[in-house]
Amino acid sequence: MITISVANQKGGEGKTTTSINLADGLAKRGFRTILLDIDPQGNSSGIHTNTDRLEISMFDLFHKKLPLSKILQPTKNENLFIAPSNIKLAEMETMSSNTVEAPFILRDSMEELESYEFCIIDCPPSLSIFTINALVASNFVLIPLQAEKFSVDGIAGLQQTITSIQKRINPQLQIIGALITQLKHHTILTKTIIPVLDKFFKVFENSISDGVAIGESHLAKCSIFDYNNKSRQAKEYESFIEEFLNELKK
Ligand SMILES: Nc1ncnc2c1ncn2[C@@H]1O[C@H](COP(=O)(O)OP(=O)(O)OP(=O)(O)O)[C@@H](O)[C@H]1O
Numbered sequence: 001m002i003t004i005s006v007a008n009q010k011g012g013e014g015k016t017t018t019s020i021n022l023a024d025g026l027a028k029r030g031f032r033t034i035l036l037d038i039d040p041q042g043n044s045s046g047i048h049t050n051t052d053r054l055e056i057s058m059f060d061l062f063h064k065k066l067p068l069s070k071i072l073q074p075t076k077n078e079n080l081f082i083a084p085s086n087i088k089l090a091e092m093e094t095m096s097s098n099t100v101e102a103p104f105i106l107r108d109s110m111e112e113l114e115s116y117e118f119c120i121i122d123c124p125p126s127l128s129i130f131t132i133n134a135l136v137a138s139n140f141v142l143i144p145l146q147a148e149k150f151s152v153d154g155i156a157g158l159q160q161t162i163t164s165i166q167k168r169i170n171p172q173l174q175i176i177g178a179l180i181t182q183l184k185h186h187t188i189l190t191k192t193i194i195p196v197l198d199k200f201f202k203v204f205e206n207s208i209s210d211g212v213a214i215g216e217s218h219l220a221k222c223s224i225f226d227y228n229n230k231s232r233q234a235k236e237y238e239s240f241i242e243e244f245l246n247e248l249k250k
């Protein structure tokens with residue numbers, strides 16, 4: 001299984017939107033895929049479940065050390081499975097973060113998992129114990145971000161965390177690249193910021209434009225592909241997934 005953390009400690013950069021659509025797009029291509037929500041906001045879980053009524057969730061994985069296979073729920077997409085979270089997960093942040101095993105709980109829970117090809121982890125907007133668990137359990141990090149000054153400023157903190165996890169715990173962790181989201185085309189910002197980002201890591205050639213179809217798809221509780229396959233953003237996420245799969249082959 002290839003595990004990808006969709007991470008950026010800055011809020012609102014497109015982590016959840018990218019996780020939902022990447023996971024759905026991979027599953028639609030026939031890959032058995034897990035969408036793992038490790039954010040107490042439960043935004044990606046809300047697309048597939050009623051987060052007010054979860055009988056079992058990522059809270060139980062952290063609290064009772066349940067294996068991930070016991071947390072998974074089917075979705076309308078036959079190849080897509082959700083590991084949901086809700087606000088209850090926030091309790092775990094203070095309860096368990098200072099034990100020696102704390103960074104490894106998610107990785108340990110995946111040990112006996114079989115027959116899944118991808119696991120996409122929607123991380124919270126912080127470098128909390130949840131993001132650390134995700135990075136420890138992952139092969140790759142995908143960084144969604146906007147072409148904005150403050151977004152670029154925040155990248156150094158994320159890079160430091162990734163480097164220290166690579167050095168101490170998970171040497172195989174790699175940044176697969178950055179995906180520009182909510183792009184307003186032909187602005188001065190776009191022209192100046194993308195060349196700066198290029199110096200830090202690969203920036204995917206495909207980016208996702210700013211458009212109402214994304215917000216509407218969240219409201220309709222579905223992926224952009226199920227909401228409107230002809231929308232500009234559906235085509236852009238489709239091309240991004242193609243580029244992403246090619247990048248994995250390198
Ligand atoms: N391409 C897009 N066009 C227009 N709006 C978008 C686009 N991508 C994301 N958004 C909107 O931007 C907001 C933030 O997106 P999203 O929730 O995916 O970010 P996030 O990084 O997961 O946020 P958080 O840090 O709170 O978890 C949402 O309201 C979403 O609908």
Ligand SMILES: [Mg+2]
Nearest residue numbers: 015016039043
């Ligand atoms: Mg989110």
